Amino acid sequence: MNPPAQVVRHEDRAALATDVAHRFVDLLADAQASGRIPHVALTGGGIADEIHAEITLIADASGVDWSAVEFWWGDERFVPADSEDRNALQARRVFLDRVHATRVHEMPASDSGAGLDEAARSYGAEIRASGAGVFDVVMLGVGPDGHIASLFPGFPQLEVDDIAVPVTGSPKPPPERISLTLPALNHATEVWFVAADTTPGGSKHDAVEKALAGDPSVPASHVHGRGSTTWFLA
Numbered sequence: 001m002n003p004p005a006q007v008v009r010h011e012d013r014a015a016l017a018t019d020v021a022h023r024f025v026d027l028l029a030d031a032q033a034s035g036r037i038p039h040v041a042l043t044g045g046g047i048a049d050e051i052h053a054e055i056t057l058i059a060d061a062s063g064v065d066w067s068a069v070e071f072w073w074g075d076e077r078f079v080p081a082d083s084e085d086r087n088a089l090q091a092r093r094v095f096l097d098r099v100h101a102t103r104v105h106e107m108p109a110s111d112s113g114a115g116l117d118e119a120a121r122s123y124g125a126e127i128r129a130s131g132a133g134v135f136d137v138v139m140l141g142v143g144p145d146g147h148i149a150s151l152f153p154g155f156p157q158l159e160v161d162d163i164a165v166p167v168t169g170s171p172k173p174p175p176e177r178i179s180l181t182l183p184a185l186n187h188a189t190e191v192w193f194v195a196a197d198t199t200p201g202g203s204k205h206d207a208v209e210k211a212l213a214g215d216p217s218v219p220a221s222h223v224h225g226r227g228s229t230t231w232f233l234a
Contacts (some may be wrong), residue, residue, distance in 0.1 A: 002224035005212065007231045013036040013050060013196045016234040020194055021054035021152030024137070025062035027190070028069055031136055033034055039070040039132040041180065041188070043149075045141040047196050047234075052095035066099040070130065074185065076107035076150035078116050078166075081223065083109075091153045105130075107164075107178045116166040120178045124163030124177055127184070134226065136190040142195040146207035146218030150179035153217060158182060178212075182222050191225035196234040208233065 010016040024040075024213040031038035032058065042048065078083045084090075088106040096104055105126060110121035140148045150167045151158055157165045163184045185191070193211075198204045211220035212231065223229075 002226075003228060004121045005034050005043045005046065005224070005229040005231055006210065007233065010232065010234040013047060013234050016194065016196060017047065017050040017054045018021040020051045020139075020192065020232050021058060023192075024051070024055055024139075025058055025064055027137055028064045029040040029062060032065060032068060036136075037068050037070060037190045038136040039130070039134075041072045041074045041075050041093055041135050041138040041185075042140045043139045043194070044076075044090065047194050048087075048139070048141060049090055049094055051139075051194065052091055056095050056098050067102045069101060070103045070105065070132065071096065071101055072105045072127065072135070072230075073107055074138060075151075075167075075177055075179040077174050078108075078119065079109055079174055080111045081109035102180070110176070116168070118175055120164045120166040121184055121224065123178060124184075127163050133187070137190040137192055138185055138223075138225075139192045139194060140185070140220070140223065142204055142207060142211065142220050144203045144207055145171070145173075146211055146215075146220050146222045148193075148223060149183065149185065153219060153221045156217060158222070177224070184221075186226075187224050189227045191223055193229075193231045193233075195231070198233045 028038050053195045107123050108114050160181050165181050195204050200210045210218045214221050
């Protein structure tokens, strides 16, 4: 049985981003102090960009060896590598390149020479070959419909028992994506949901409340950390 989720509410987006950034560098520093190379799965979106910017501000003083962190993604838009829609492009620009991260595992782009199905299979194979077993932390945004990564309500990808899956016909453009599956996302010691606009009347309020109540129709309700699950909300 999964441990109960913890809910941490913040006054605003800035407070959320600062809190998560500090917790993130502490988690990495602790993992490295124990002699491990941490594996983390990043998310995209506006709040993720703000968190990444805050991490960059404290990176030098954190004591983290950024060249000894394995960075993965929970999902990616299947577009050209230089597209502004790429989660990885923005993360590199705001965070990863600035801290000189070297172990960055981007999901394949549409101009990589592989089709969508092959790209998803290859990313799953890359994760499997890494031998990590579990992610130290998976960070996930939450959509107004309760989707996480690129797993949308009612989509057949929710039933796939694999590591990565191709997604077509996404209700949120662009339509083609690659996503980790529910089983893959659940291979995490800690899961951190990060979502703003979740107060009453906010665009994500209802989806978050349903997920916290365990509504099975909401994809976010199906992901839990093996050690802990935390919802960072603003």
